[in-house]
Amino acid sequence: MHTDEFKDLLEKYLDDRITPEERRRLTTALEDPACVQLLDETICEELAARAYEGEPDEGIRQLIQQRLDQEVRPVHTIRPRRYRWAAAAAILAIMAGAYLWSQRPVKHQAEPTLIADAAPGxxxxxxxxxxxxxxxxxxxxxxxxxxxxxxxxxxxxxxxxxxxxxxxxxxxxxxxxxxxxxxxxxxxxxxxxxxxxxxxxxxxxxxxxxxxxxxxxxxxxxxxxxxxxxxxxxxxxxxxxxxxxxxxxxxxxxxxxxxxxxxxxxxxxxxxxxxxxxxxxxxxxxxxxxxxxxxxxxxxxxxIAWKNGYFLFKNESIESVMRTIARWYDVEVSYVGDVKKQRLGGTVSRYEKLEDLLNTIELTKTLKFKIEGRRVIIMP
CATH class of the missing domain: 2.60.120.1440 (Jelly Rolls)
Structure with a gap:
């Protein structure tokens, strides 16, 4: 993908202006090591600018570090503009999870099986x-x-x-x-x-x-x-x-x-x-x-991430994550197979549709979800 096109998609993603088709193109691009390198460089430039302006960047550095841990499965990014570059770091982690799993034998990844949706709280x-x-x-x-x-x-x-x-x-x-x-x-x-x-x-x-x-x-x-x-x-x-x-x-x-x-x-x-x-x-x-x-x-x-309008998960068990999500979307959760050992990390707006949130987790190819009425079924 051309550099300008990739940066344009990234900007749209961070500003929450991205269309479903553009999101798929960005997700595909993040499987390309060249795009990963470009994202690294872009974030480094932003960190350098912040250091020059005297702004703290430790939180962003910590988020970037998450991509080195394949056990952390990030969810999505938050919308507020003040978190835009923390969001970019979370994209890196999403890419890392998807790339690492792509190196392992995995079952065929079907299209999301969601058949219903639940509004946020x-x-x-x-x-x-x-x-x-x-x-x-x-x-x-x-x-x-x-x-x-x-x-x-x-x-x-x-x-x-x-x-x-x-x-x-x-x-x-x-x-x-x-x-x-x-x-x-x-x-x-x-x-x-x-x-x-x-x-x-x-x-x-x-x-x-x-x-x-x-x-x-x-x-x-x-x-x-x-x-x-x-x-x-x-x-x-x-x-x-x-x-x-x-x-x-x-x-x-x-x-x-x-x-x-x-x-x-x-x-x-x-x-x-x-x-x-x-x-x-x-x-x-x-x-x-x-x-x-x-x-x-x-x-x-x-x-107090919840008070500020987003979920924040740090290498949490899928059961812990889903308890939090279930309370906010008022849904029940059940598990099929050996999935409770999975762990997730990352940030997500509390005002995303449940379908969008779960589809983003599915992009890591670690879990699949199905919604039946107000029940979320989690599968390997």
Whole structure:
């Protein structure tokens, strides 16, 4: 393929302007070592330019390094322009996976067998008031919900409590997102919470006691308003997180084997099973059943990729990847044959159609998918 044509296809891919036919041509081109070399050079030029401008490039270098590991099976790339060259690096990894598998004996790769599709998730939730009243919420809503002297304002995919509103007695509300839903809420103290799919947040309509206590099941990202005289606490399963003012992500889904807390800024104290630890920014604490905390240095932005509109997988098992995808697209997953040992890595927009996402994984020639109704069947 001519250099200019290849670069044009690459630009269209990164800007999400590529047609299905052009995508097939780009995928075919990436099996050509000459095009791989050209992509390497293009990314290197971009890295050099960023270094000259003083911009960080370590994240991009790490993504490029993924192509050296044939066990990492990337999925796709994210759409936001600020990630364009990280996306280009992910394309390299996609090519690497496809090329490495092309060197092995493989079964005939049939055309994708998808026969249906599922839309990505959206802003939707149910607010359950203390008296049991259920209020459906979605992206189009614009209303004021009066609860005693407290006014709850909904504007699109966000709830906001009137910070001036008080109640004679504290009442507890519950915000629940379904599979395929997400929602944002500003609590009475100004703390902001982003709630991921299939998650629940229980909280008071006013913080009047010595502490601000909320409960989470599923996944949520917090930006806590500081108040040294009234610590903010989050309870989830067996873990309690205590903060004064900070930003952190918690993941405590019932179907996940561990509970994770990732700190972006500030400081948090974690307690579980008589164990207590302090986290610093850039650290992630993982708690498995009947075990203590395991703390690792991480890129904390990875943990809130979902909040920023994309999935991020780093050499994860296909089961872990599909649990995340299933919650967002509200589908069930089943496996045929010995496929659970496969691992995937890469990034993908949360707003891709499920068919496009799965077709991209199929390009690595490691897995095949079939959709029957709302069930995704994974095959070797």
């Amino acid at each position: 959206s802003n939707k939730a149910v607010l359950t008031l203390s008296d049991g009243t259920k209020v459906p919420l979605d992206s189009t809503g614009n209303q004021v919900i009066q609860q005693g002297s407290t006014a709850i304002h909904q504007q699109g995919g966000q709830l906001k409590y009137d910070a001036q509103g008080t109640t004679a007695s504290v009442q507890y509300n519950v915000l629940t997102t379904p599979r395929g839903g997400q929602f944002r809420i500003t609590l009475p103290d100004g703390t902001q919470v982003w709630l991921n799919a299939a998650s629940t947040l229980r909280y008071p309509t006013a913080f009047t006691g010595p502490e601000r206590l909320v409960e989470v099941a599923g996944e949520a990202y917090f930006e806590v308003t500081g108040n040294a005289s009234q610590p903010f606490k989050v309870k989830m399963k067996d873990v309690e997180v205590e903060v004064l003012g900070t930003s952190f992500n918690v993941n405590a889904y019932a179907d996940e084997p561990t509970i994770q807390t990732t700190l972006l800024k500030g400081s948090v104290k974690l307690s579980a099973n008589n164990n207590h630890i302090l986290l610093k920014p850039g650290q992630q604490a993982t708690l498995a059943a009947n075990k203590g905390f395991n703390v690792n240095e991480v890129d904390p932005n990875d943990a």
